[in-house]
Amino acid sequence: xxxxxxxxxxxxxxxxxxxxxxxxxxxxxxxxxxxxxxxxxxxxxxxxxxxxxxxxxxxxxxxxxxxxxxxxxxxxxxxxxxxxxxxxxxxxxxxxxxxxxxxxxxxxxxxxxxxxxxxxxxxxxxxxxxxxxxxxxxxxxxxxxxxxxxxxxxxxxxxxxxxxxxxxxxxxxxxxxxxxxxxxxxxxxxxxxxxxxxxxxxxxxxxxxxxxxxxxxxxxxxxxxxxxxxxxxxxxxxxxxxxxxxxxxxxxxxxxxxxxxxxxxxxxxxxxxxxxxxxxxxxxxxxxxxxxxxxxxxxxxxxxxxxxxxxxxxxxxxxxxxxxxxxxxxxxxxxxxxxxxxxxxxxxxxxxxxxxxxx
Numbered sequence: 001x002x003x004x005x006x007x008x009x010x011x012x013x014x015x016x017x018x019x020x021x022x023x024x025x026x027x028x029x030x031x032x033x034x035x036x037x038x039x040x041x042x043x044x045x046x047x048x049x050x051x052x053x054x055x056x057x058x059x060x061x062x063x064x065x066x067x068x069x070x071x072x073x074x075x076x077x078x079x080x081x082x083x084x085x086x087x088x089x090x091x092x093x094x095x096x097x098x099x100x101x102x103x104x105x106x107x108x109x110x111x112x113x114x115x116x117x118x119x120x121x122x123x124x125x126x127x128x129x130x131x132x133x134x135x136x137x138x139x140x141x142x143x144x145x146x147x148x149x150x151x152x153x154x155x156x157x158x159x160x161x162x163x164x165x166x167x168x169x170x171x172x173x174x175x176x177x178x179x180x181x182x183x184x185x186x187x188x189x190x191x192x193x194x195x196x197x198x199x200x201x202x203x204x205x206x207x208x209x210x211x212x213x214x215x216x217x218x219x220x221x222x223x224x225x226x227x228x229x230x231x232x233x234x235x236x237x238x239x240x241x242x243x244x245x246x247x248x249x250x251x252x253x254x255x256x257x258x259x260x261x262x263x264x265x266x267x268x269x270x271x272x273x274x275x276x277x278x279x280x281x282x283x284x285x286x287x288x289x290x291x292x293x294x295x296x297x298x299x300x301x302x303x304x305x306x307x308x309x310x311x312x313x314x315x316x317x318x319x320x321x322x323x324x325x326x327x328x329x330x331x332x333x334x335x336x337x338x339x340x341x342x343x344x345x346x347x348x349x350x351x352x353x354x355x356x357x358x359x
Contacts, residue, residue, distance in 0.1 A: 017029065018153075019151060020035075020082065020083075020151050020152065020153050021033060021034075021035035021082045022035040022037065022082045022083040022153050022216070022331065023153050023215060023216065023253065025275075025296060025328070025329055025330060025331045026216060026253035026255075026274055026275055026296055026329075026331070027253065027274070027296075028294070028296050028328045028329035029328060030328055031328070032359060033354075033355045033356075033358045033359045034321070034324070034330055034331070034332050034354055034355070034358035035082035035083065035331050035332065036081060036082055036331070036332040036333070036350070036351055036354045036355065037081040037082055037083040037084070037085065037155075037331070037333060038075075038081065038333060038334050038337070038338050038347070039085070039257075039333060039334055039336060039337040039338065040337030040338045041075040041079075041081060041085065041338060041347075042071045042072055042074050042075050042085070042087050043337070043338055043340065044340035045338055045339070045340055045341065045342040045343075045344060045347070046074055046075065046078070046344065047344075048074050048078075049071060049074055052067065052070070052071060057103065058089065058103040059092070059101075059102075059103065061087070062087070062088050062089060062092060062135065062136065063135045064135065065135050065136075065138035065139040065141075065142055066139075066142065068086065068087045068088065068135065068136065068139035069087075069139045069142040069143045069146070071087040072084050072085070072086050072087045072139065072143045072154075073143065073146060073147075075347075076147070076150075076152055078344075078348070079347055079348050079351045080351060080355075081152075081351060082152065082355075083152065083153050083154070083155055083216070084143060084147060084152055084153070084154050084155065085154070085155040085156075085157060085218070086136065086139060086140050086143060086154060086155065086156055086157070086209070086214065087139070088136045088139075088157070089109075090157070090158060090159030090163065090164065090220055090222075091109050091159070091164070091167055092132070092133060092136075093129075093132070093133065093158065093159075093164070093201050093202065093205055094111065094164060094167070094168055095132055096125065096127045096129075096131060096132030096133065096201070097124045097125050097126065097127070097197070097201060098113075098123060098124050098125050099111050099112075099113060099114070099115075099124075099168055100112040100113050107172070108172060108173055109167060109172055109173070110171065110172045111167060111168060111170075111171045111172060112171075114168060114169055114170065114171035114179075115165075115168050115169045115183070115194070116169075118187055118189075118190035121190045121193050121194045121197070122190075122193065124194070124197050126197050126200045126201050127201075128204055128208075129201075129204050129205040129208040129209075130208065133205060133208075136209070137208055137209065137211075137212040138212075140154065140156060140209055140212040140213050140214050141212050141213050143213075144212075144213030144214075144215075145213075153215040153216060154213060154214050154215055154216075155214060155215070155216045155217065155218055155255075156206065156209030156210065156212075156214030156216070156217050156218075157206075157209075157217065157218040157219070157220060158202045158205050158206050158209075158217075158219060158220070159202065159219075159220050159221075159222075160202070160219050160220060160221035160224065160236075160240060160243070160258075161195045161198035161199055161202065161236070161239045161240065161243065162195070162221060162223060162224055162227075162235070162236045162239070162240075163220060163221050163222050163223045163224065164198050164202070165180060165184075165191075165194055165195065165198060166180045166223045166226075168194075169183050177223065177226045181226075181227075181231075184231075184235050191235065195235075195239040196239070196242075198239070199239050199242050199243045199246070202219075202243060203243055203246040203247060206219070206247055206250065207246070207247065207249060207250050210250035210251070210252050214252065215252055215253075216252050216253045216254070216255065217247060217250060217252060217253070217254045217255070218254070218255040218257055218277075219240075219243065219244070219247075219254065219255065219256055219257060219273065220257050221236070221240070221256075221257065221258040221259075221261075221268075222257075222258070222259055222336070224236055224258040224259070224260075224261055224268070225258060225259050225260025225261045226260070229263060229264040229267065232261070232264055232267060232268075233264075233267060236271075237267060237270070237271055240256075240271035240272065241270075241271045241272060243271075243272075244256065244271055244272025244273055245272060247272070248272075253274040253275060254272070254273045254274050254275070255273060255274070255275040255276075255277055255298060256268060256269065256271065256272060256273030256275065256276050256277065257276075257277030257298070258277065258279075259279045259335065259336055260279065260281070261279075262278075262279070262281050262282040262287075265278070265282065265287060265290050265291065266290050266291060269291050269295060274296060275296040275297065275298050275329075275331065276291060276295055276296070276297055276298070277297075277298045277299055277300075277333070277335075278297055278298065278299035278300040278335070279299065279300055279335035279336065280299070280300050280301060280302035280334075280335035281335070282300070283319075283323045284297060284299060284300060284320060284323040284324050284330070285323040285324075285325065286323075287299075287300075288327070293327070294329075295329065296329035296330075296331070297329060297330055297331070298330075298331040298332075298333045299320075299331075299332075299333055299334075299335055300320060300333070300334075300335045301316060301317065301320060301332070301333070301334050301335065301350075302316070302334070302335055303334045303335065303336055303337065303338060303339050303342070304339070306334075306338065306339070306342045306343070306346045306347065306350070307339070307341065307342060307343070307346070310346075310349065313346065313349075313350065314353065317350065317353060317354065317357075318357075320332070321354070321357060321358065326358075332354050
């Protein structure tokens with residue numbers, strides 16, 4: 001593979017040059033090897049995670065700082081990823097706003113009092129994060145202390161306004177997103193009020209995560225790609241711009257992650273963030289041609305490939321590294337999260353291979 005090329009530090013990197021691979025890549029600084037971490041890297045594919053979850057529900061695990069910290073560290077201890085991401089979920093902020101959330105076995109998240117009327121929007125609260133999400137902030141502090149000596153940075157995260165609105169209105173996951181899109185089209189004023197409330201809650205939560213010790217933040221807009229370019233521009237873009245502008249106060253790198261948005265990736269990037277996540281549908285070199293060489297990019301292996309034979313998995317990793325072409329500002333990741341049936345050995349092999357091939 002081509003060596004990681006050197007480039008002049010950007011303005012964002014001149015304040016205090018980081019030493020970890022991941023943070024250096026976020027700032028588009030030279031690295032000794034391409035940093036790698038995986039979304040959902042702490043999860044059901046790991047036997048030690050399953051053992052813990054047999055004793056605790058999802059909300060119990062998230063709500064107990066010591067358990068959340070232990071789960072966060074499991075993949076770092078097992079595989080040596082270049083960054084940790086706090087074990088949490090994007091949906092608990094909705095609980096503080098007044099929605100009743102449970103995680104049902106075999107179903108996933110369920111909102112028992114979903115938004116159905118404009119009145120439901122108006123009664124939503126916007127409490128500060130420490131009232132309902134203190135456990136995650138405490139878990140961040142615990143993990144940060146543990147990882148400090150290893151020079152492994154910790155990522156905090158939250159859901160983007162549209163993705164949270166989707167769950168809040170649909171009542172859970174959805175194939176067609178018919179309820180949220182109908183509400184969005186039929187009640188534009190209430191939609192604006194809802195999105196503004198979500199921006200307020202999520203900005204506060206993310207800023208508090210940075211204050212607690214998170215060294216980078218990721219905004220998950222997993223459902224943004226369900227919309228057309230026009231609808232993204234009208235119903236998502238202004239609120240994401242507001243959120244990312246508010247997150248500049250954190251003074252840590254921010255990752256702007258979405259899926260199925262290749263057709264308007266430049267619009268996604270225009271909303272803000274230091275790093276743009278790219279899913280597996282768009283080769284990285286094409287993403288850079290859309291966004292410009294100065295953009296840091298994260299991605300973009302298809303998670304299904306972690307189930308494939310090594311010959312096929314290796315070939316796709318090589319394609320990604322060749323498309324990255326040794327640029328500064330590339331963070332190797334999946335286009336979405338690790339699947340529960342993923343073989344542990346494949347995760348270890350990918351991490352080792354990327355780190356070895358890019359040294």
